[in-house]
Amino acid sequence: MSLDSSDIDKIAHLARLAIAPEQRARYATDLSNILDLVAQMDAVDTSGVEPMAHPLHMVQRLRPDVAAESNQREHFQSIAPLTEGGLYLVPKVID
Numbered sequence: 473m474s475l476d477s478s479d480i481d482k483i484a485h486l487a488r489l490a491i492a493p494e495q496r497a498r499y500a501t502d503l504s505n506i507l508d509l510v511a512q513m514d515a516v517d518t519s520g521v522e523p524m525a526h527p528l529h530m531v532q533r534l535r536p537d538v539a540a541e542s543n544q545r546e547h548f549q550s551i552a553p554l555t556e557g558g559l560y561l562v563p564k565v566i567d
Contacts, residue, residue, distance in 0.1 A: 473507040475500045 475483075477496040480503070484491045491499060545558075554561035 473504060473511065475504045475507070 477500060480491065480496045480499050483503070484499075549555050549558065549560075552560055
């Protein structure tokens, strides 16, 4: 795909970029090369390729999900400045 200076002007406007007029040709060439590369990658048949979640086939070691602390809710509620019905009351931030 070949881009010209008017395409570069439109792209720069949409991206809110200021591009000097003498740099338009270089940007047009660079963006055209990128779009050509994307077109080449799009042309590759990937129908037999399984999608990957991560490029490395690694398994994370997981620890057992065991509660490490006892329930201290009553203690924390007793030392809190304001509580009501088991909830912590905080100052109103948004009117």
